[in-house]
Amino acid sequence: MANPALFGRRRSPLQDHDAALVRGAVAGPRGVTLKEIPHLAQITLRGDADDADFIGAVRAALGFELPLAANTVAVSGDVSALWLGPDEWLVVGAPDSETDLSIRLNGTLKGQHVLVVDVTANRTVLELSGPSGRGVLEKACGLDLRPRAFKPGQCAQTNLARTVGILELGQSGAWRIYVRNSFALYLADWLLDAMAEYAIDAAL
């Protein structure tokens, strides 16, 4: 479990990349912006979705129902749960809340055959927003991201520009991309390169 005393000292993969992210932002009707949301708490949760005791204990810990439909997200306040598999979820919370989330889940799930692991240090989160966000992402990803196929509140694990990540479409229309820390700089630079064409259009 993370040591809260060290929270202030940790580094995010893109914390020294601010200048490039700001420079790459495109304004206007075809605008697109990329930023990092660092240090979001992330907990891998595994258990039997058909077991009412498991579902009930998670509801008691989180205050909302786990999403049981494939590739969907349940959100309540600043905590969300992403479906990753028929018996696996990613619980995401505000920065520095991973210890609290682990304690709550381990508390209500005590004695059950489940898995609760803090994976906060595994991935960072990129947020792609703006009218051209989907267009940029479509260059990196083979999934059908059009609104009729990929709706807010959905997520997907897939290949993204030769790496793998988790895509989540928020209710605001912004895309969140959960990517391994070690691939984050590569993926950010790849997306910034993909965003450049919209800046040319904006300048014309």
Added chain:
Amino acid sequence: MLLIPCPWCGERDETEFRYGGQAHVARPLDPNATGDAAWAEYLFMRDNPKGWFRERWNHAAGCRRWFNMVRHTITHEIASVYKPGDPKPELPE
């Protein structure tokens, strides 16, 4: 490229998957009582049909779950996918 219908995630590109070979190859219940010939049969010998084939796939870049698929090895047509433990479907004509 094949468009493979994962039983959980739906249709995804073939590049998200890993191939797992022939499905329904049962491990001998008591390896110590299994002779060399029978063990080699289990370990190495696989069907190699021209036609319909039940095979295992793993959705490696997606939900990371194993499933079974009935695919035609010449036309690549996919007849059905089913979860591990589901009854073995009949092969199409």
